[in-house]
Amino acid sequence: MDMANLLPRQFPMTFFWPNLLWLLLLVPLLVAVYVWLMKRKKRLALRYASLSIVREAMGTGPGFRRHIPPLLFLLAIAAMLLAASRPFAVVSLPSQQETIMLAMDVSGSMRATDVQPSRIVAAQNAAKSFLADLPKGIKVGIVAFAGSAQVAQIPTLNREDLVSAIDRFQLQRGTAIGNGIVMSLATLFPDAGIDLGQLQYGGRQRGMSIDEKPKDKKEFTPQAPGSYTSAAIILLTDGQRTTGVDSLEAAKMAADRGVRVYTVGVGTVNGETIGFEGWSMRVKLDEETLKAIANKTQAEYFYAGTATDLKKVYDTLSSRLTVEKKETEISGLLALFAAILAITSAGLSLLWFNRIM
Secondary structure, three states: OOHHHHOOOOOOEEEOOHHHHHHHHHHHHHHHHHHHHHHHHHHHHOOOOOHHHHHHHHOOOOHHHHHHHHHHHHHHHHHHHHHHOOEEEEEEEEOOOOEEEEEEEOEHHHHOOOOOOOHHHHHHHHHHHHHHHOOOOOEEEEEEEOOOEEEEEEEEOOHHHHHHHHHOOOOEOOOOHHHHHHHHHHHHOOOOOOOHHHHOOOOOHHHOOOOOOOOOOOOOOOOOOOOOOOEEEEEEEOOOOOOOOOHHHHHHHHHHOOOEEEEEEEOOOOOEEEEEOOEEEEEOOOHHHHHHHHHHOOOOEEEEOOHHHHHHHHHHHHHHHHEEEEEEEOHHHHHHHHHHHHHHHHHHHHHHHOOOO
């Protein structure tokens, strides 16, 4: 029987060598040996005629204190046995994220004022705050998309250049969400052979599919969704796709490269009619598609209905992208803990009784 199967399903650790957990049965055996030695010591002590010698044999320290060093040493042995089983646990570690692409919607609907002072200004302010909170060693690139997508700033560590790129946003017609994703991928993987010619209004040239490469390119091997830990995309939009590459097809492209696409929906979920310079349009946030994009790429969807919500979303994303939970082997930590317990046990024994147990 595998002892790992006897552990509760919610047990916080898994083990590479679970069969070694049987060695933990030595712990109660050692407890029994210790109790037997204490009783034997007491019986031997009663044979001495001198009371002072009896006290010396039985120990003169405070009652329970004499058991503390052996208890600590027993815990050290248990920790070492656990370490020998090579346990794994989900722990929070600094992220290996090196590049983040901000794909931001600059379509005309972003001038709506249901998010104060306007959707675009709120998005710009939140993005700048996000940049300020990121560790300095993380590169950030910016893609702006409306009816088409353009790289507003190649990935850089220079936060001033990024802020300037955000301030230069110009609103345009159309919403090509898929183009924003594909352009971000092309920026992250400049040597991958992603055909940017396909981004012109989503046209597929000469019958090629979105993932298909010219024959002179190396064949692409899909990766597990979410497996690429060196980059991520944050996609912010307030509307539905009206042109360009299909959003879910672009999401599949990201998923096949292991890149997570975190989606942020801002504005009106139920839809709103906005007017500008004599024309009007009905805008509605396509939450289902944004959720599907996030799910397909093993990321998350966030809704921001106000400027405050949007700021909170970016704060959350900042923490998610700089600290991540991973299943990590913790044998070394347990071994260190065992060493500390053993040293503490020996130190207390020397301090209190002038001997090592």
